[in-house]
Amino acid sequence: MTTPRPAAVIVLAAGEGTRMKSATPKVLHSIGGRTLLGHALAAARGVDPLHLAVVVRHGRDLVAAHIAEVDPDAVIAEQDDVKGTGRATECALYALPADLAGTVLVTCGDVPLLTAETLRGLLQAHAASGSAATVITATLPDPFGYGRIIRAADGSVAGIVEQKDATEAQREITEVNSGLYAFDVAVLRAALAEVGTDNVQGEKYLTDVLGIAGEKGLRVSAHLIRDLWQTEGVNDRVQLSRLGAELNRRIVEGWMRAGVTVIDPATTWIDADVRLGRDVIIHQQTQIHGVSIVGDDVVLGPDTTLTDVSIGDGAAVIRTHGSLSVIGAGALVGPFSYLRPGTELGAKGKIGTFVETKNAQIGVGSKVPHLTYVGDATIGEHSNIGASSVFVNYDGVSKTHTTIGSHCRTGSDNMFVAPVTVGDGAYTGAGTVVRRSVPPGALAINVAPQRNLLGWVHQKRAGTASAKAAMAATSALAASEQSPSVADDPANVTEGNATA
Ligand code: UD1
Ligand code: CA
Numbered sequence: 001m002t003t004p005r006p007a008a009v010i011v012l013a014a015g016e017g018t019r020m021k022s023a024t025p026k027v028l029h030s031i032g033g034r035t036l037l038g039h040a041l042a043a044a045r046g047v048d049p050l051h052l053a054v055v056v057r058h059g060r061d062l063v064a065a066h067i068a069e070v071d072p073d074a075v076i077a078e079q080d081d082v083k084g085t086g087r088a089t090e091c092a093l094y095a096l097p098a099d100l101a102g103t104v105l106v107t108c109g110d111v112p113l114l115t116a117e118t119l120r121g122l123l124q125a126h127a128a129s130g131s132a133a134t135v136i137t138a139t140l141p142d143p144f145g146y147g148r149i150i151r152a153a154d155g156s157v158a159g160i161v162e163q164k165d166a167t168e169a170q171r172e173i174t175e176v177n178s179g180l181y182a183f184d185v186a187v188l189r190a191a192l193a194e195v196g197t198d199n200v201q202g203e204k205y206l207t208d209v210l211g212i213a214g215e216k217g218l219r220v221s222a223h224l225i226r227d228l229w230q231t232e233g234v235n236d237r238v239q240l241s242r243l244g245a246e247l248n249r250r251i252v253e254g255w256m257r258a259g260v261t262v263i264d265p266a267t268t269w270i271d272a273d274v275r276l277g278r279d280v281i282i283h284q285q286t287q288i289h290g291v292s293i294v295g296d297d298v299v300l301g302p303d304t305t306l307t308d309v310s311i312g313d314g315a316a317v318i319r320t321h322g323s324l325s326v327i328g329a330g331a332l333v334g335p336f337s338y339l340r341p342g343t344e345l346g347a348k349g350k351i352g353t354f355v356e357t358k359n360a361q362i363g364v365g366s367k368v369p370h371l372t373y374v375g376d377a378t379i380g381e382h383s384n385i386g387a388s389s390v391f392v393n394y395d396g397v398s399k400t401h402t403t404i405g406s407h408c409r410t411g412s413d414n415m416f417v418a419p420v421t422v423g424d425g426a427y428t429g430a431g432t433v434v435r436r437s438v439p440p441g442a443l444a445i446n447v448a449p450q451r452n453l454l455g456w457v458h459q460k461r462a463g464t465a466s467a468k469a470a471m472a473a474t475s476a477l478a479a480s481e482q483s484p485s486v487a488d489d490p491a492n493v494t495e496g497n498a499t500a
Contacts, residue, residue, distance in 0.1 A: 003120045004127050007051065007102040007185060009044035010092040013037055013109030014057035014079040019236040025059030026234065027109040028066055031244035032251060033271025033289050036234055037063065039112035041071045042272075046116020047105070047123060053077050053092040054109065084203030085179070086195045093189055103127075104185045106206065110233045113247055114180065118230050125223045126182035132218035133187065133210050135160070136180040138231045139224065146176035147207050149222055157220040159211035164200040175224070177207060178231035187213050247272070255280075263301075277313065295329065309339070312347060325357075328364070346381065360391075363406065375399070376418060380406030386430065389414040405440065452492045 017026025027037035034042070037054070044052055052071065056063045057079040064076050077095035079088050089106055103126060105119060118136070126134040135157060137149050145163050148170050152158040160177045161170050191212040197204050214220045225231065234240050251272060252265045260276050262268050264284035270276075271289045277296035282288075286301030288309075294300070295313035303319045311317065312329030322339030328347035333339065337351045342359035345351055349362050352369035360374040363381035368374055370387035376399050377391045383404055392415050393399050402416045405424035410416075415433045422428065423440030431447050438444040457470050486492045 001124055001128075003047065003123050004103060006047055006049045006105050006123060006182075007100050008092075008096055009047065009049040009052050009105045009107060009119075010077075010089055010096075011037070011040050011044055011052070011054045011074075011107050011109050012085055012088045012092075012179075013040070013063060014055045014088050014091075015110070016058040017110070017235070020234075020240075021237075025063050028059070028062060029234070029237075029240055031112055031240060032247045033273055034112075035066060035070075036112045037066065037109045038070050039272070040107055040109045040114070041067070041074065043114045043116045043119060044105070044107060045071070047119045049105070051075060051096050051100070053096055055079050055088040055092050057088075082197070082204055084197065084201070085206035086192055086204035086208060089188070089206050090192045090204070093185075093192070100185050102185060104183050104188060106179075106181045106183065108179045108233055110235075111179065111231065112234065112243055113229045113232065113250075115230065118225060118227070119180075121225070122180065122182050122223050125221065129221045130219060131182075131221040132184045132213045133157075134182045134221045134223050135210060136178040136231065137175050137222045137224050138178055138226075138228050139174050140176055140228065141174070143171075143174045143176045147179075148173040149175040149177060151175070151222070152214070156214070157210055157222050158214055160207035162199065162201070162205065162207065175222070178225075179233070180231065181206070183209070187216075187218060191216075268301075290323075304334070366406075377402045377404065377416070379404040380408070380424065382406055383408040384410070386410050386412035386414055386428075388412055389416070392417045410434075450491050452486075452489075454486065454492055454494055 013027045020026045020029065028035050053075040054067055055077045067074050067076055075095050077092040079091045103123065107114065122134060122136055147160045147162045148166055149160060150158045188209060191209040194212055195204050195208045199205060210220050229246050232243060234243055248269050251270050252262055252268055255270060255276050256262050259278045261281045263282065267285045268282050269287040274288045274292045276294045277298065279297045280294055281299045283301035285303045287305045290308035292306050292308060293310045295311055297314045298311050299316040304317055305321050307323040309322050309325050309327065311327045314330045315327050316332050317327060318334035320334040320337045320339065324341035325339040325343035327333055327345050328349055330348045331345045332350045336353050338356040340358035343357040344361045346362060346364035346366060348365045350367040350369055351357055354371045355368050356373045358375045360377045362368060362379045365382040366379050368385045372385055372389045374391045376393040383406060389410060391402050400418040402418040403421045405422055405426065407425045408422055410428045411430035411432055413431045414428055417433065417435045420434050421437040422434065423438055425441045426438045427443045428434060428438065429443065429445035429447065432444050433446060434444055457467050461467050
C-alpha cells in the first residue's frame with residue numbers, strides 16, 4: 001500500500017524538561033550523534049510532509065537556532081502562555097497555512113527512537129480505517145504516568161484520560177497513549193477550539209480532541225505497536241543513556257545485517273549519520289561519530305574514535321583518535337595516531353605511531369611513520385618523513401606553513417621551521433633544523449661537527465656509577481688487542497680540554 005502524503009507533521013518541543021536538570025533544553029541533548037529533536041525531525045521528514053512545524057517555547061532561541069541548522073525548511077511555531085499539548089498543537093496550526101487540508105501528524109521532540117516507518121504505518125492505518133483521529137498506543141507492564149486509552153465497545157477509542165485525572169479503575173488500564181497521532185486537520189482545528197483547561201493540571205490537553213471527535217460520531221482509532229522503544233520519551237538522563245544504548249544497538253545491528261563485521265557490538269558506537277561500506281571490520285572499543293563515511297574493506301580499531309572522518313576503500317585505522325580528516329584508499333593510520341582537523345592523507349599513505357597531524361595534506365604514498373608532529377603543512381607524493389620530526393608552525397604569535405615536495409627523504413629528528421619549502425627529491429640529514437628552503441635534489445645538513453670531550457665524566461662526575469662504568473670500559477679497551485686508538489678520530493678531544 002502506498003503511504004498517503006501528510007499535509008503536515010507537527011513536532012511538539014515546547015516543554016521544559018525539568019528532570020534533565022540541565023542548562024541545555026531537553027530536546028537539544030543528543031544520542032547517536034543527533035539531538036533528540038534532530039531524530040524527531042528526521043522521522044518526520046521521512047514521511048515527506050508538505051509542511052513541517054516545530055512548536056517551541058522553553059529555550060526558544062537555542063532550539064530555534066538548532067532547527068534552522070538541521071532543518072531550515074521547518075516552520076517554527078511559538079507557544080504562548082497557555083499550557084498543554086493541545087495549546088502547543090493549536091499554536092502550530094496558527095503558523096501553518098490556513099487552508100491546510102488532509103492529514104496532520106503530531107509527534108514529540110523527545111521520542112528519539114520513533115522511525116519514519118512507524119509513522120508510515122500510522123498513516124496507512126489512519127487512511128485504511130477512515131478515522132478522523134488515530135493514536136499510536138502501546139501496552140506497558142507499568143503504565144504509570146501515561147494517559148490511558150479508553151476503548152469503546154466496538155474497539156474504537158472513546159477517549160484518553162491522563163494519569164492525574166484518572167479514576168482508580170482507569171489507572172488499571174495498561175494501554176497507553178504514546179503521544180503520537182494522525183488527525184484530519186479540519187477535525188483537529190474544530191475540536192481544539194472546544195478544548196478547555198478544566199483538569200488537574202489546568203492545561204489544554206491534545207488528548208481531549210479524541211473524546212470530542214468521538215462524541216461527534218467520528219471514528220477514532222488506536223494503532224497499537226509492539227516496539228515500546230519507539231514510544232519512549234526522554235525525561236531524565238537515565239532514560240537518555242538507556243535510549244542512547246538501544247539506538248546504538250539498533251544501528252550496529254543494522255550495519256552487521258548490511259555486511260559489516262563488528263567484533264564486539266557492546267563496545268562499538270556508531271552514530272546515526274555514519275555510512276559504512278561493505279566488508280568493513282570494526283574491532284572492539286571503536287566509536288564512529290558525526291558524518292563519517294567509510295569505504296569498503298576498511299579495518300577500524302581496536303580503540304579508535306573518529307568524528308567526521310572520511311576513509312577510502314581498504315584503509316586501516318588502528319588505535320587512533322581523529323576528527324574532520326580524510327584518509328585515502330589503502331592508507332594506514334596508527335597505532336597511536338592523533339589526526340586533528342584538516343588532515344588529508346593520500347592513498348596508500350601512512351600516519352604512524354605517536355604522530356600528530358593538523359591541517360596537513362600528505363600526498364599519495366607519503367609516509368610519516370614515527371613520533372612526529374605535522375602541523376600546517378603540505379607534503380607531496382611518495383615522500384618519507386624521518387622519525388621524531390616537528391613541523392615548527394608556531395612562532396609564538398602566528399602559524400605558518402611548510403611545504404615538502406614529492407619523493408623527498410627527510411632525516412630523523414628534523415625541525416622544519418615554517419615558513420620553509422623542501423623541493424622535490426631533496427634529502428635532509430638527521431638532526432637538521434631546516435630554517436631555509438631546500439632546493440630540489442639538494443641535501444640539507446646543518447649539524448655542528450661532533451666533539452667527544454675525553455674524560456669529561458671522570459673529571460666532572462667523579463665517583464658516580466657512570467664514572468666507574470666508564471673507567472672499567474676504558475681499561476678493558478686499552479687491554480684488548482683490537483683497540484683502534486681514540487686519537488685516530490678527530491672528533492675526540494683530549495682530557496685537558498674537557499671544559500664543556
Ligand atoms: C502526554 C500525553 C499523555 C501521553 C504522554 C506520552 C497529553 C495531555 N498527555 O503526557 O497522554 O501518555 O504524553 O509521552 O497530551 N509540550 C509542548 N507544550 C506544552 C506541553 C508539552 O510542546 O505545553 C510537548 C513536550 O515538549 C513534549 C510533548 O509535548 O514533547 C509531551 O509533553 P509531556 O509534558 O511529556 O506530556 P505528558 O504530560 O507526559
Ligand atoms: Ca506534562
